[in-house]
Amino acid sequence: MARFGRVLTAMITPFDEQGALDLDEARRLARWLQDNGNDGLVVTGTTGESPVLTDDERLSLYAAVIEAVSIPVIAGTGTNDTAHSVHLTKEATALGASGILAVGPYYTRPSQGGNDGHLGALAAASPLPQVVYDIPVRSGRKVSTALLLKLAREVPNIVALKDAAGNPGETAVLIAHAPEGFEVYSGDDGLTLPLLASGIVGVIGVATHWTGPDHQEMFDLWEKGDTVAARAVNARLLESFAFETGDDAPNPIPTKAMMRHLGFAVGQARLPMGPAPAFVDERAPIVFANLQASRGH
Numbered sequence: 001m002a003r004f005g006r007v008l009t010a011m012i013t014p015f016d017e018q019g020a021l022d023l024d025e026a027r028r029l030a031r032w033l034q035d036n037g038n039d040g041l042v043v044t045g046t047t048g049e050s051p052v053l054t055d056d057e058r059l060s061l062y063a064a065v066i067e068a069v070s071i072p073v074i075a076g077t078g079t080n081d082t083a084h085s086v087h088l089t090k091e092a093t094a095l096g097a098s099g100i101l102a103v104g105p106y107y108t109r110p111s112q113g114g115n116d117g118h119l120g121a122l123a124a125a126s127p128l129p130q131v132v133y134d135i136p137v138r139s140g141r142k143v144s145t146a147l148l149l150k151l152a153r154e155v156p157n158i159v160a161l162k163d164a165a166g167n168p169g170e171t172a173v174l175i176a177h178a179p180e181g182f183e184v185y186s187g188d189d190g191l192t193l194p195l196l197a198s199g200i201v202g203v204i205g206v207a208t209h210w211t212g213p214d215h216q217e218m219f220d221l222w223e224k225g226d227t228v229a230a231r232a233v234n235a236r237l238l239e240s241f242a243f244e245t246g247d248d249a250p251n252p253i254p255t256k257a258m259m260r261h262l263g264f265a266v267g268q269a270r271l272p273m274g275p276a277p278a279f280v281d282e283r284a285p286i287v288f289a290n291l292q293a294s295r296g297h
Contacts, residue, residue, distance in 0.1 A: 002183055003129065003159060004072045004099060005039020006202035007215045010047040012252050012259065013061060015267035021057045025265050027068035032264075037212020039202075040072040041065060042101055046138060047206050047252045050076055052270040058088065062095045072098035074131060080105040082118045086125040093126040100126060101162065101204075103133040109140040112147045119143070123155045130157050131204075135164035135187060145174050152182040162187040162204050163195065172198035190241045193234040196222050207240040209255050210262065210288060214295070236294040243287045249280045257284045 011033065014025035030041055043065050044050040044058050053061070066073045075092035077100050079085045089100055102122045104115055123130045132151065136142040142165055151158045163171050164187030175184055175198055186192040186203040192215070208215055218233040243258075245251035252269060253276045259266045261284040268275040 002039075002185075002201035004074065004131075004202070006219050007038055007208055007212055008040040008042055008072075008074070008185070008202065008204045009033050009038050009208040009212070010042045010045040010076075010204055010206055011065070012209070012255050012266055013044070013048045013053065014265065015270065016265070017267065019267065019270060021053075021061065022265065022267065023060060023064040026061055026064050029259065029264050029266065030065045030068045030073075033209065033212065034069045034071050036210075037214075037216050038071065038208065040074065040098070041069065042074045042076055042204055045076040045101055045133070045204075046103075046135070047255065048076065049252065049270060049273070050079075052273075055088065055091075059091050059095065062092050062097060066096045074099040074101050076101040076103070076133075078103035078105075078122065078133065080108050082121050085118070085122055089122050089125040089128075093128050097128060099129045099131060101131045101133050103135065104139040104141060104143045106139040112144050115141070115143050116147055116150070119151060119158065120155060123151075123158050127157060129159040130155075131160040131162050131185070132158060133162040133164070133187065135162075137164070137166070145170055148174055149177055152178050159183065160185060163200070164188045166191065168194045168198050171195055171200070175199040189237070189244065193218065193222075193230065196230075206244045206251055206255055207237065210258055211237055211240055211291070214291075236291065239287055239290055243283060249277055253277075254280050254284070257281045258288065261285050261288060 014022040016022045062075050075097040077088035134143040160183040162185050183201045186195045189205050189207050192203045218230050221230040256266050257276050257280045
């Protein structure tokens with residue numbers, strides 16, 4: 001069994017109608033996700049709108065979600081400022097997080113040496129297991145495979161990767177050379193099935209807000225060797241993957257719309273993401289109804 005489980009959700013952050021953080025709804029959503037196929041949660045990642053949260057909001061959200069569930073809660077403490085990231089990491093550790101998600105420094109695009117220093121500093125700030133998050137489409141700089149292997153071998157509490165680099169072949173190289181116990185999670189819903197063939201242990205997903213049971217089914221089938229049935233489950237999920245982000249409504253705008261459809265008062269995304277275009281809220285019920293129909297419900 002993977003350290004944090006197979007299916008984790010990068011949880012959205014609920015806001016009220018005035019745009020303020022809604023901790024009660026965060027607790028309710030976290031408990032619902034736990035009851036609907038999720039083995040763990042990641043809070044204040046990109047999907048959680050971390051760049052527009054104050055430190056006080058981040059810390060209160062960590063505390064609320066950790067208190068609400070019994071599954072692992074991984075705190076997204078990475079920013080493009082190493083000192084700030086170290087501070088958040090120490091605070092999340094004190095609040096009882098199960099692990100740390102450390103994204104590669106975005107916007108500044110440091111060298112691999114800078115990435116090494118940044119990620120090493122976060123790991124040194126806490127004894128918690130650390131998941132490196134490599135998402136070059138957002139960070140602007142891939143954390144190289146050579147550096148990931150160096151960190152995996154030399155830093156005891158860097159134990160996993162959330163892989164959103166979009167290159168399953170390179171992921172296979174990393175997994176083939178990584179030390180025993182180093183785990184890789186898909187960080188791109190649409191590539192989870194292909195990445196299973198590379199050796200990943202699970203997914204840190206977005207559509208998993210509403211597809212947790214389907215993902216569990218797909219992993220079960222894959223582990224049994226029934227790749228045809230696993231592909232059928234993945235095909236069932238393709239519409240949800242297409243819905244979760246796009247140029248006109250980037251992640252997390254569609255997920256917030258879907259959870260509003262499912263009865264959660266999660267509010268709108270804060271600017272610069274901004275409120276959802278009308279077509280997103282119109283599309284959410286259709287996507288969910290189609291998913292239910294393909295499940296045979």
